[in-house]
Amino acid sequence: MSVNFRQLQHAQALARHRNFRLAAAQLHISQPALTRSIQSLEASVGARLFDRLPSGVELTPVGELFIQGGHRVLREARDLQQAVADMLGLARGSLVISTGPYPGHALVPDAVAALSRSAPDVYCRIREADWTEVPAHLLERSSEVAVADFSLVAGDERFATELLIDDPFHFVCRSGHPLAGRGHVTLEEFNRYPLVGNRVPERVGRFLELAAGEAGGPGPAGPFRVKIDVVTFAAAKRIMLGSDSISMTPLPQVADELLAGSLTLLRVDIPTPRMQSGLIHLAGRSLSPTACRFVAELRRIKVEMERRAAGLAARFGLA
Structure with a gap:
C-alpha cells in the first residue's frame, strides 16, 4: 500500500464534511481532482473507504479504521515538522x-x-x-x-x-445612536436595541439575562445569545457604526473610535462582568x-x- 500525506489530508477532509464539494472547497482544489485522489487512494488501499450516497458520503468500516490511523499519522507528521523547524x-x-x-x-x-x-x-x-x-x-x-x-x-x-x-466590559454604540450622550441608560432603554458581538461565556450570559430581564435564545455557550452573532470584532464595529446596535467590549478594543468620536460609551447602573x-x-x-x-x-x-x-x-x- 502506497499512500502519501496529500491523500491522507484529502480523506480526512472528506470524512469531516461527508460531501465532495465542501471538502474540495476546504482543500482549495476542484471536486474532480478530489474525486480522482480518493479513487486512487482506495485503489492503493485495496478497499472502498467511502460509500457514495445521494445525501453525501459515509465511511465504510475500512474507512473508519483508515481515518483513525491517518489522523495519528498526520499529527505525528506535524510534530516532526515542528521539531525540525525548532532545530533550525x-x-x-x-x-x-x-x-x-x-x-x-x-x-x-x-x-x-x-x-x-x-x-x-x-x-x-x-x-x-x-x-x-x-x-x-x-x-x-x-x-x-x-x-x-x-x-x-x-x-x-x-x-x-x-x-x-482582565478588563471590565463597557457598552458602546455609534455617536449618532438615540441613546448617545445620556448620563446613564436604563435597562429598559438598553433592551430596545440589538446586541452585536460573539457568543458569550456563561458568566457574561448570566449578566445579560439579568440586564434583559429574561433569558435569551438558546446557545451552546450559555442560555443567552446576542442578536447579531459575529466571529470578528472588526465586523461588530462596522455593524455598530452603520446601525443602532450596541456592543460590549473592553476599552482598548475601541480606543481609536472613542478618541475619534465615532463611537461613544453607554453608562448603565449595574456593574458589568470582566473579560478573562x-x-x-x-x-x-x-x-x-x-x-x-x-x-x-x-x-x-x-x-x-x-x-x-x-x-x-x-x-x-x-x-
Missing part, C-alpha cells in the same frame, strides 16, 4: 495561533507585528475563530498556541493558561522558539494595553 531556530520557524474575536482584534495582531519585525522570515498564521472552537485547535495540534477566553479550559489539566486581559482572556497551550508541552518569542511580545503588549486602558478610563470618567 527562530529564523525559519513557523507558528499557528488561534484567537477569539477580542484578542484577535488588537493584542494578537500587535504581537505578531512585533514578532515579524524581529524575525521577518517566520511564517505565521492567525486563525481568528469563535472562542468555543479554540480548545479543539490545540488538541488537534493544528495550532500551537491560542489567545482566547478561558471559560472552556478552566480547570482542564490538558491546558496551561496565562491571564492577559489570555494565553492557552497544551500543558506539559514545550513551546517552540517562535512561540516563546510570540509569548514574550504578548506580555510586553499586555503592559502597554493596561496603561492605555487606565488612561482611557481616567479620560472618560471611569477610573
Whole structure:
C-alpha cells in the first residue's frame, strides 16, 4: 500500500464534511481532482473507504479504521515538522495561533507585528475563530498556541493558561445612536436595541439575562445569545457604526473610535462582568522558539494595553 500525506489530508477532509464539494472547497482544489485522489487512494488501499450516497458520503468500516490511523499519522507528521523547524531556530520557524474575536482584534495582531519585525522570515498564521472552537485547535495540534477566553479550559489539566486581559466590559454604540450622550441608560432603554458581538461565556450570559430581564435564545455557550452573532470584532464595529446596535467590549478594543468620536460609551447602573482572556497551550508541552518569542511580545503588549486602558478610563470618567 502506497499512500502519501496529500491523500491522507484529502480523506480526512472528506470524512469531516461527508460531501465532495465542501471538502474540495476546504482543500482549495476542484471536486474532480478530489474525486480522482480518493479513487486512487482506495485503489492503493485495496478497499472502498467511502460509500457514495445521494445525501453525501459515509465511511465504510475500512474507512473508519483508515481515518483513525491517518489522523495519528498526520499529527505525528506535524510534530516532526515542528521539531525540525525548532532545530533550525527562530529564523525559519513557523507558528499557528488561534484567537477569539477580542484578542484577535488588537493584542494578537500587535504581537505578531512585533514578532515579524524581529524575525521577518517566520511564517505565521492567525486563525481568528469563535472562542468555543479554540480548545479543539490545540488538541488537534493544528495550532500551537491560542489567545482566547478561558471559560472552556478552566480547570482542564490538558491546558496551561496565562491571564492577559482582565478588563471590565463597557457598552458602546455609534455617536449618532438615540441613546448617545445620556448620563446613564436604563435597562429598559438598553433592551430596545440589538446586541452585536460573539457568543458569550456563561458568566457574561448570566449578566445579560439579568440586564434583559429574561433569558435569551438558546446557545451552546450559555442560555443567552446576542442578536447579531459575529466571529470578528472588526465586523461588530462596522455593524455598530452603520446601525443602532450596541456592543460590549473592553476599552482598548475601541480606543481609536472613542478618541475619534465615532463611537461613544453607554453608562448603565449595574456593574458589568470582566473579560478573562489570555494565553492557552497544551500543558506539559514545550513551546517552540517562535512561540516563546510570540509569548514574550504578548506580555510586553499586555503592559502597554493596561496603561492605555487606565488612561482611557481616567479620560472618560471611569477610573
